[in-house]
Amino acid sequence: xxxxxxxxxxxxxxxxAYATIxxxxxxxxxxxxxxxxxxxxxxxxxxxxxxxxxxxxxxxxAVIFAFVGNGIFMGVYYSLQxxxxxxxxxxxxSKIHFWGWQAIIVSAxxxxxxxxxxSKEYAELEWPIDMVIAVIWxxxxxxxxxxxxxxxxxxxxxxxxxxxxTFFTVTILHVVxxxxxxxSFLKSYPVYAGVQDALVQWWYGHNAVAFxxxxxxxxxxxxxxxxxxxxxxxxxxxSIVHFWALIFIYxxxxxxxxxxxxxxxxxxxxxxxFSVMLIAPSWGGMLNGLLTLRGAWDRVRxxxxxxxxxxxxxxxxxxxxxxxxxxxxxxxxLSHYTDWTIAHVHVGALGxxxxxxxxxLYWLIPRLFNTNLYSKKLANLHFWIATLGxxxxxxxxxxxxxxxxxxxxEFSQEGFLQYPLFLETVLQIxxxxxVRALGGTLYIVGVVFMxxxxxxxxxAGNLIENEQAQAxxxxxxxxxxxxxxxxxxxxxxxxxxxxxxxxxxxxxxxxVEIIPTFLIKSNIPTxxxxxxxxxxxxEGRDIYIREGCYVCHSQMIRPFRSETERYGEYSxxxxxxxxxxxxxxxxxxGPDLHREGGKYPxxxxxxxxxxxxxxxxxxxxxxxxxxxxxxxxxxxxAKKIRVMQKLGxxxxxxxxxxxxxxxxxxxxxxxxxxNDTGIEINANKEIIALIAYLQxxxxxxxxxxVADF
Amino acid sequence: xxxxxxxxxPDIEIYAICxxxxxxxxxxxVIIWTLRLDKKYIDAMEQLPLDSTDINGEYQND
Numbered sequence: 047x048x049x050x051x052x053x054x055x056x057x058x059x060x061x062x063a064y065a066t067i068x069x070x071x072x073x074x075x076x077x078x079x080x081x082x083x084x085x086x087x088x089x090x091x092x093x094x095x096x097x098x099x100x101x102x103x104x105x106x107x108a109v110i111f112a113f114v115g116n117g118i119f120m121g122v123y124y125s126l127q128x129x130x131x132x133x134x135x136x137x138x139x140s141k142i143h144f145w146g147w148q149a150i151i152v153s154a155x156x157x158x159x160x161x162x163x164x165s166k167e168y169a170e171l172e173w174p175i176d177m178v179i180a181v182i183w184x185x186x187x188x189x190x191x192x193x194x195x196x197x198x199x200x201x202x203x204x205x206x207x208x209x210x211x212t213f214f215t216v217t218i219l220h221v222v223x224x225x226x227x228x229x230s231f232l233k234s235y236p237v238y239a240g241v242q243d244a245l246v247q248w249w250y251g252h253n254a255v256a257f258x259x260x261x262x263x264x265x266x267x268x269x270x271x272x273x274x275x276x277x278x279x280x281x282x283x284x285s286i287v288h289f290w291a292l293i294f295i296y297x298x299x300x301x302x303x304x305x306x307x308x309x310x311x312x313x314x315x316x317x318x319x320f321s322v323m324l325i326a327p328s329w330g331g332m333l334n335g336l337l338t339l340r341g342a343w344d345r346v347r348x349x350x351x352x353x354x355x356x357x358x359x360x361x362x363x364x365x366x367x368x369x370x371x372x373x374x375x376x377x378x379x380l381s382h383y384t385d386w387t388i389a390h391v392h393v394g395a396l397g398x399x400x401x402x403x404x405x406x407l408y409w410l411i412p413r414l415f416n417t418n419l420y421s422k423k424l425a426n427l428h429f430w431i432a433t434l435g436x437x438x439x440x441x442x443x444x445x446x447x448x449x450x451x452x453x454x455x456e457f458s459q460e461g462f463l464q465y466p467l468f469l470e471t472v473l474q475i476x477x478x479x480x481v482r483a484l485g486g487t488l489y490i491v492g493v494v495f496m497x498x499x500x501x502x503x504x505x506a507g508n509l510i511e512n513e514q515a516q517a518x519x520x521x522x523x524x525x526x527x528x529x530x531x532x533x534x535x536x537x538x539x540x541x542x543x544x545x546x547x548x549x550x551x552x553x554x555x556x557x558v559e560i561i562p563t564f565l566i567k568s569n570i571p572t573x574x575x576x577x578x579x580x581x582x583x584x585e586g587r588d589i590y591i592r593e594g595c596y597v598c599h600s601q602m603i604r605p606f607r608s609e610t611e612r613y614g615e616y617s618x619x620x621x622x623x624x625x626x627x628x629x630x631x632x633x634x635x636g637p638d639l640h641r642e643g644g645k646y647p648x649x650x651x652x653x654x655x656x657x658x659x660x661x662x663x664x665x666x667x668x669x670x671x672x673x674x675x676x677x678x679x680x681x682x683x684a685k686k687i688r689v690m691q692k693l694g695x696x697x698x699x700x701x702x703x704x705x706x707x708x709x710x711x712x713x714x715x716x717x718x719x720x721n722d723t724g725i726e727i728n729a730n731k732e733i734i735a736l737i738a739y740l741q742x743x744x745x746x747x748x749x750x751x752v753a754d755f
Numbered sequence: 756x757x758x759x760x761x762x763x764x765p766d767i768e769i770y771a772i773c774x775x776x777x778x779x780x781x782x783x784x785v786i787i788w789t790l791r792l793d794k795k796y797i798d799a800m801e802q803l804p805l806d807s808t809d810i811n812g813e814y815q816n817d
Contacts (some may be wrong), residue, residue, distance in 0.1 A: 129803060203803040269804050283789040290785055293780050316771055659812035 048519050049580050050198065053512035054127045056414050057216040058140040060509055062120035063407060063414070065148060067118055067497060070403070072155075073108030074490045080105055084635070085476050085670040094672045095159035099594030103170045104158045109395060110168060112151040114259060117403040119147070119186070121266040122209055124410060126190060129269065131199045131517035135192025139185050146182035150175060161592035162232040165627055166247045168254045173234040176224040183220065187213050189270055194541045198517040202541060204285040207548070210541070211293045214549045215257040223250035227689050229682055231590075235689055240622025241308055244630055249300035256296035259399055260362075261524070262329050264292075267359065269334055270406050274351045282336035288330025294551045295324050302373035305382060305603040307630060308619035314375070321373030328366035350425035354405030357433060361397020365390060378748030380455070382476025383600055383634040385475065386447025389440045396436045396489060404428065404496060411500050424499045431492040438485030443477035449475055450634075455608040463611050468637040469662050476666070573620035576746045578695045579739070581683050581705040582712040586685075586739025589732055595672065600631035601743065606652040614641030614744065621747060624695045636667060641744035648716055649723040651737045673733040678713075680706055687727035712738060 083089045083098045090096040120651050134140050144435060153175045157163070163170040171179070190213060194206065202210075226234035238246050272279050301309060301317025337344065337358055339346060346352045372381050381387060412419045419425060453471040456464035459463055467472055565719055579587060590596070603609050605616040617640050622628055631638075645656075653660050658667035684702040691697050710729065716737055719730035727733065 125804070199803065201800060203800065205804070229814070272804045273799075276805070278798075282801050283792060284796045286789050287782075287785055291782060294781075312771070537801060 048141055048269060049515050049516050050340050050519050051514065053134050053446065053514050055123070055134050055137060055140060056509065056513050057511045058134065058137075058144060059120055059124045059410070060414055061144050062123060063114050065116040065144070066113060066120050066403060067407065068107055068502065069112030069151060070400075071490070071493055072495065073105060073113050074486070074493060074754045076105040076108060078483065078486045078490055081479070081486045083668070084479040084483070084666060084721075087666050088376050090668050092669070092671065093199065094161070094593075094670075097593070097668050097670075098503045100159050100161060102597050103167075103594065104154065106168060107154050107158070108151070109256070110258065111701060112156075114263075114395075114399050115147065115151075115401070117399070117406070118212075118258075118262040118266070119143070120410070121192065121270065121406055122262065124194055125205055125269040126209065128515075129203045130193055130201060131515065132193055132197045134187050135196065139189040139192075139543060143182060143186045143189060145525035146178065147183065149276040150179055150182065151237065153178075157232065161594075163591065163594065164226065164236065165511060165591040165594070165596055165629065166223065166236065166243075166660065167251050167632065168245040169220075169247070169250060172232045173224070173226045174231065176220070176226070179220060179387065180217075180224075181620050183213075183217060185395060187217070191541065191545075193589075198520045200520060202544065203268070203281070204289065205265040205268040207289055207544065208261045208268070210545055211289075211548045211552065212257050212265070214545060215253065215261075215293070215297075215552045216349050218549075218553065219253050219257065223247060229685050233682065235686075236695060237626075237627040237693060238628075239626045239693070240311075240623060241619045242625070243628040244307065244622075245302055245309060245489055247628070249297070253297060255394075256292075256299070259394065260296075260328075262294065263399060263402055266406060267331070267335050267355070267402060270402075270409060271338055271355050271359070274349070274405065274409050275339055275342060275345070277338060280340065284330050284334050285619045289325040290388040291327035292324075292331070292549065293493050293548060295320050297326060297552055299324055299373065302369075302378070303632065304630075305373070305375050305378040306606070307602045308622065310619070312712045313561065314449050318373050318375060322370045322511060325367060325370045329363060332359055336363075346602070349610075350422060350429050351405050351408045353426070353429045354401045354408065354432075357401075357429075358398050358402035358405060361401065361436070365394035365398060368393070372755075379604075379606065380446060380451040381633070384447035384451045384602075385443045385478070387633065389443030389447060391659070392443070393423065393436065393440050395438060396432075400430060400489070401429075404432065404492075407496065407500060411503055412507070414509060414622070415504055417503060417507030420499050420502035420506065420675060424495050428492040428495045428499070430494070431488055435485050435487075435492060437488030438488055440485070442481040442485070446475040446478040446482075449478075454612070455606070457608070463608065466612065468634075468662060472635070473664050495625050506543060539556065571745060572623075576621055576623060578624045578690070578697055579742065580677030580712055581687060581709040582738045583742045584686055584739075585678060585680065585683060585692070585709065586735035586737070586742075587629075589673070589736045590739055591627070594637075596629045596631045598631075598633065598635035600634050601639050602630040603638055609638070615747065617744075620749065621744070626690065626693055639740070639743055643741050643743040644746035647723075648719050648737050648741065649725055652720055652727070652733060653739055655733060655736065672730055673736060674727060676732045677730050678732045680709060683709060717730050720728055723741050 075331040080098050087098070090098065094100065123134060123140070130399065150171075154171060157172060157175070158170065162172050164172060171175075189511040190209060192211075194202065227237060228234045236243055268279060268285065282463045292438035298316055302321045303315045303317075305314050305318065307314075317715050336356065339352070339356065346356055371377055372387070372390060408419060408425055409733045450471050453465045453474060458464045601617070603613045603615070610616055620638075621629075652659055653675075654662070655670045657669055684705050687697055687705045691701075712732045713729040715729055716734050719736075720727050
């Protein structure tokens with residue numbers, strides 16, 4: 047058999063490694079900043095670009111797509127070449143992938159603080175950037191699939207199945223969730239509305255967790271943990287079973303983000319059942335990782351890399367047990383919108399993704415640079431600081447979540463809300479926010495140690511750009527007559543068939559949940575009193591989206607007495623039919639706003655936006671003074687109406703022609719009312735539009751009038 | 756927002772049940788097939804990440 051000599055591309059691995067470290071630091075710094083802003087809102091320095099609500103998406107996108115994303119590519123480019131015994135398919139594609147991905151991240155850094163956002167979590171980037179993501183993702187796919195097709199190793203190791211499933215599923219998720227109609231270069235509306243938008247968004251959102259934060263990292267675990275431990279994975283059979291189970295079941299779990307909302311009951315139940323079932327395949331992965339070290343636990347004591355990996359896999363197990371528990375309706379009734387969700391997310395993100403990335407970096411960098419790690423002591427110190435940081439992050443958030451959830455629900459003996467003022471529940475958990483910020487700071491201190499340690503390591507070594515390797519050429523032979531053929535061996539040798547079957551498995555859950563929601567009218571009962579937003583209210587809504595108000599405020603009142611007493615009638619599916627995008631939110635740092643319309647006079651809203659503490663003493667909401675200084679941009683109002691008409695919103699024919707006239711008339715009314723209360727404000731300011739939108743919220747079914755002051 | 760192809764699908768629950776049945780069937784088939792896999796093949800696959808192809812030999816661990 048001919049032995050071929052070739053080389054592995056280590057340069058691209060190095061590039062992605064550097065990007066992982068840099069963006070990790072950036073994303074985590076932004077995270078620490080917003081953690082401090084939760085109790086020191088003045089930290090936004092009165093600048094619109096640095097408010098919590100605008101830069102929180104910067105943090106989430108940076109840590110998910112920049113830190114974890116580059117980490118995935120670093121690990122995939124290293125492991126795939128060696129598992130396939132082939133160099134990456136095309137060096138130019140590798141470079142395009144790398145620089146294209148960094149350009150996408152930079153575009154997020156530029157657009158989010160400026161308020162360009164679609165407001166769909168982890169999919170906030172506007173439509174031109176979405177298209178670039180699709181192109182670069184396809185480039186990655188061609189490079190990866192091309193490498194697999196020209197491999198010298200016949201069988202595809204389990205890690206490669208996870209990479210394949212990741213690629214195809216993320217493609218589907220991104221394309222389906224990002225279907226938007228543009229209004230202008232950096233503004234668009236999703237084609238989905240209300241309930242349907244919520245379902246598509248959280249089918250995407252949860253599967254971003256599944257197929258971006260979990261499956262590729264399981265693939266990396268299946269490669270790097272055996273490498274670091276110098277022993278094979280515990281059970282290859284278990285990896286086959288848990289892989290197929292995982293990719294099938296995960297897709298169904300999305301509705302667990304929408305329990306007790308206006309999403310149809312049958313979809314909620316599917317989400318709960320499949321989320322609980324998900325414990326099994328998730329723990330299959332965890333056990334496979336941990337049991338790999340059976341009989342070698344003494345090495346964990348000595349080796350910081352194994353420490354990172356073991357705690358990462360343990361955190362994965364914890365998060366994948368907690369997640370299904372949170373998906374049970376009775377638990378979710380307490381936890382939804384609280385900081386318990388934040389705690390859960392960060393056990394997974396800081397523990398599983400963060401620690402595994404650090405372990406891989408500590409293992410990989412010395413090998414790329416043909417040297418030893420500069421300081422094992424410093425790596426150990428990083429491990430302990432990071433672990434402490436996670437504990438200081440998660441534990442206060444658990445306390446905060448349960449405290450807030452219980453306070454929201456508590457009734458006095460007389461049958462009234464014990465804590466009718468939402469602000470009381472926020473002030474109660476401020477000390478926990480302080481400890482959480484300390485936890486995040488500890489975590490990033492560990493990252494600083496890592497940067498120093500790896501920097502010294504790199505300096506002491508030399509990059510082996512093209513690592514020479516040898517392997518026998520792949521010879522395709524037919525099976526010998528009578529030789530037993532197992533179906534999984536058959537599919538592991540045929541990547542194309544593997545792609546197709548994995549894609550079908552992944553699609554089943556999405557199709558069963560999403561198609562009926564769209565096709566069945568009874569899922570979204572019509573409410574005849576619901577009318578489209580006026581042009582001024584639409585502009586106000588876009589300001590609400592731009593400022594990121596959904597980050598702290600929900601617009602979904604659940605059918606609990608504690609919620610209807612506090613906020614008003616619970617939210618109905620039919621109320622959101624014209625909401626492109628939906629604004630249900632997923633966290634209540636501030637109160638729910640769905641029935642805000644008519645609760646307070648216009649002057650209250652004006653004063654609240656300018657100085658939140660003047661209306662709510664002790665409030666942690668930052669002020670928004672630029673809304674009274676900035677003129678409302680109405681250059682696209684008519685176009686917005688036309689786009690909404692295309693999306694099925696029943697504005698009258700030719701309504702776009704009189705949109706500006708109606709906008710001005712409504713704005714003049716609001717401005718006059720404010721002037722009557724002593725607030726001098728022109729009708730053309732942004733605050734007028736936002737007030738119009740806030741006063742519209744939830745009044746269509748209660749027929750409320752705006753309170754006079 | 757779009758033209759509906761179907762106005763109403765009666766007994767929609769049957770599709771979710773069918774999908775669950777399909778999944779459980781495939782799951783059990785996969786388990787049975789996996790348990791019947793040849794041990795030598797399993798051992799070979801488990802060793803794949805530990806195979807060294809580099810000419811200069813594996814790097815020393817710390």
